[in-house]
Amino acid sequence: MTVPVITVDGPGGSGKGTISRMVAQRLGWHMLDSGALYRLVALGALRHGLDLKDEAELADYARQLDADFRPGTSADAEPATLLEGEDVSLELRTETCGNDASRVAALPAVRAALLDRQRAWRDAPGLVADGRDMGTVVFPDAELKIFLTASVEERARRRYKQLKEKGIDGSLAGLLNEIAERDRRDSQRAVAPLVPADDAVVIDTSDLGIGEVVARVGQLCRERLGQEFVEGVG
Numbered sequence: 533m534t535v536p537v538i539t540v541d542g543p544g545g546s547g548k549g550t551i552s553r554m555v556a557q558r559l560g561w562h563m564l565d566s567g568a569l570y571r572l573v574a575l576g577a578l579r580h581g582l583d584l585k586d587e588a589e590l591a592d593y594a595r596q597l598d599a600d601f602r603p604g605t606s607a608d609a610e611p612a613t614l615l616e617g618e619d620v621s622l623e624l625r626t627e628t629c630g631n632d633a634s635r636v637a638a639l640p641a642v643r644a645a646l647l648d649r650q651r652a653w654r655d656a657p658g659l660v661a662d663g664r665d666m667g668t669v670v671f672p673d674a675e676l677k678i679f680l681t682a683s684v685e686e687r688a689r690r691r692y693k694q695l696k697e698k699g700i701d702g703s704l705a706g707l708l709n710e711i712a713e714r715d716r717r718d719s720q721r722a723v724a725p726l727v728p729a730d731d732a733v734v735i736d737t738s739d740l741g742i743g744e745v746v747a748r749v750g751q752l753c754r755e756r757l758g759q760e761f762v763e764g765v766g
């Protein structure tokens with residue numbers, strides 16, 4: 533029997549990360565944050581003095597990437613992400629790192645180098661996979677595919693709030709520009725561009741609260757997978 537997968541794709545700030553984590557917790561499933569892998573490759577490569585345009589070198593580094601994820605300490609808390617044994621969770625979330633990640637993610641050899649590692653996350657009882665190409669490339673046979681969107685203004689506002697809560701500086705106007713630029717790069721790249729899978733359920737979260745989106749996904753899990761959310765989690 534194949535292990536079931538729910539893919540949650542969409543642009544940055546659409547709520548993918550938060551929603552994926554909450555859904556995974558409510559189902560008692562594993563969660564793959566594929567964006568963190570691209571961020572780790574970018575961060576690690578820069579620390580090792582690699583050129584972010586050198587595709588072959590970056591792909592080699594991605595294949596050998598020494599990454600580890602430790603569960604968060606409270607319900608709905610983000611896991612700690614380790615690069616070569618060091619907790620880099622905070623550095624990983626900066627806009628600079630996100631932009632560098634989006635550059636290395638445009639390189640086909642880097643994407644290919646991370647493919648098996650991502651698929652290895654498919655483990656019983658199930659996986660919620662968060663990213664850009666989870667439903668189109670990495671898990672095309674996923675049982676349920678969700679694509680979250682939101683207006684660029686709303687996504688910039690959310691990102692601004694998130695960064696502020698983490699004590700990271702940023703201006704709303706600057707974020708808006710960076711998000712629009714990253715959207716452009718992610719949607720227009722030749723390999724695995726950011727597009728909904730043909731069979732994805734598209735949810736616009738611009739005017740929805742997190743609880744409403746989670747409830748909608750819960751309903752889809754019930755209808756499509758016969759899976760019920762565990763009560764009282766988070």
Ligand code: C5P
Pocket residue numbers: 544566567568570571630633634635637638662663664665666714718
């Ligand atoms: O989701 P997150 O913002 O952490 O992703 C950082 C960057 O990594 C994205 O802008 C995108 O370019 C890239 N990415 C990707 N494919 C994925 C996940 C992330 O190309 N599955």
